[in-house]
Amino acid sequence: MLKRQYDIQVVKSAGNLVGESPLWHPLERALYWVDTRRPSIQRLGADGAFREWAMPNRLGTIALRRGGGLVAGTKRGFVHFDPSDGSVTTIADPEAANPEHRLNDGKIDRRGRYWCVSTGSSEEDPGGSLFRLDPDLSCHRMDTGYILGNGLAFSPDDRTMIVGDTNAGLLYAYDFDLDAGQVSNRRPFFSSVEMPWQTDGGTFDSEGFYWCALIFDGAIGRFDPTGRLDRLLRLPVSTPTMCSFGGDDLDILYVTSGSIFLSEEQRAREPEAGSIFAIRNHGVRGVPESWFGQGDASGPSERGK
Template identity: 35%
Template structure:
């Protein structure tokens, strides 16, 4: 079936954040805020749609790779190759566990499953070597390596029925699915879901909606794509930036699609014609999302 292009949906600037590499947007249903990061700027940020307030906290390290909400209300931050627990603005994050060491890598995309485990991957800092891997992290700090041969981990998401794990390697230009056992926390039966290796397109961050559609942002592609569970594309939304990076549903009804973007890799000419590059974008009413799972310490 031919995908439907949706130019009628208005793409708004939610926050003019001018991120170098905005990423990992998550809607918190407790604070009713949208949380996201600037990886290269090492910034942890929040936006309150009710008041318009934008709060920014800077952190140490070379990269702030991703984040997760937690059951106790703190945040889990991926700082370089370690996970840290941020409790408040008044105290620096406390190290929780080291995920990997000894390689020129950093932590990148991650997502929490319905049992409170974090699935997170690493990526090559040079963007071409298969140094990365996917890991499962439990609340007691146990880290399990699941597979390697990854260049850039991205697009980790779970189907609404908790039977499928989606995983993308942006620099291999491919998204895979796995059968997921929620009780055991295991994956098997890896298979190709969407392959862009011939065109070199770069699927990046992802999320799912209530109907099981997988939404993916295309870095350097200027668009968002919705896949049905069978892999067919039914929606394409053009965005006014070259580098959308990740997306999530938020707002009190989970019907606002928030999109992080990047200024990274854009030259002055491109930045001049893309005033929304690096900003947090919002698109209303395109679909409805699901509440984000929370990491469970213990």
Template identity: 35%
Template sequence: MTAVEVALAARAGFAECPTWDVAAGTLLWVDMSECAVHRFDPADGRDTVTTFAQPVAAAKPRADRGLVLSLRDGVAVTDRDGTLRWLVDWSESGVRGNDAGVDDRGRLWVGTIAGEASPGSLSCLSPDGRFEAVATDLRMSNGIAWNPEACLMYHVDTPTRRIDVLDYDSATGRATNRRMFAEVTGTPGVPDGLCVDAEGGVWVALFRGGAVRRYAPDGRLDREIVVPASLTTSCTFGGPDLTDLYVTTARRDLGQVEPMAGNLFVVPGLVQGCPATPFAG
């Protein structure tokens, strides 16, 4: 039986988007309900917190130190001294920033959640500042990751219950031919955040499903790990050799019903994951 352990009794309102910072040897994760970015060090158990003026959906390391953030109203970076600088502003459109990922060349891919009059989107922010929408017909853009060869990009539009795959040209950053990779069935949960292991397996968290599933490179379901919190939000590989699967969960109003809800979990000693690339902008 797979051992699921509590890495941090965070009791977060809405933890999301874990990312292993290879250079620092720590785990970045966010609590959207508290407008906070956390940095967890599994070596000593310390968890440091930085808060912002609005909800943070994703935080990724920058190559030049600091972070790049997907915030409610756009994309921003923090500089070495902690100063926040806005790069993209979508506050007038009515959409909300959501999950993000960084490709092997340091480009940031970021999704939005649809507003009343505007659809959600999936867009690419290049290191030189170019910002281009690739998909503009989404409802809730979520998990973004690439296969080890960086020739395929995986993406979730949560209400569709699908994991999609796109052909990816790492040299140019072009993503084309979006199609279904796997459909999440047989569970009340819907696909949320995801990551890819070194063998090309796709791991996806099931929100309201209390589980993380692994889909083989051919789209076949081959593993499911039950998590003791139904609002499972995202997952990533971390640890010194990238073999520990970290899983974020949300608490919301489930405190009396699910005492483990909102905690950060870890499944040690699984397959090896793929290292995260810092944002090069």
């Protein structure tokens, strides 16, 4: 396993119960993320200005939207969030018949489709599903069988989708057809059943390696395309929840974390639990996040929109 020096910095002592979905906005040069348990969307600008918007329902994932604002996966389905006035508009609710389910983690593919994986109704219920929200706002169930769907990400060559099930202790790989918007050949990618941690939210780097938070063991793991653990980056908190690349050169690994999982004694030992971290000098870059909507999903057609 490669060992390398790297730098870790707290960029925001947010005090999140469960921080998730760090998202770099390249036009605003700002970092967005969510607190899932005290439902809110939060933003840290390049100038250090912080904003927070309360959300009406629990949410797990946010993504960039062509035409302005963000899209989010929530306990009441897919929504559009407008930060200019804080409004939330429902797009589609694929789990309306299962009110205990919720959309938990997701990403936009490079055709502008929003993929989200949901949870079951309990810690043992594999009733969660993988959904695809298209730019025309039609919604499609693509697979099912997830207890706590997590860690969804697309490889930079658009041939593989990784989706995890935190409670089952498995990361899965799918063959991904970008043009058709289809997945097939679901198979185990990595098992954490015998590990002291569980896999949480993740992303890919430009070299085709998958990174994800190793919750309860205070680390970020980097996995090669075969599922072999390639590198560990240790953090000063035991419950990181998700990582993603950001910054102007996509060379900063942003990490959210949670505090709700810790006892009072553990919180005293980990005063930065619930903070947002930036890891630098790790030697790799990410790939740009895609945007929800029609057209080139690499970004809006009008700069600054």
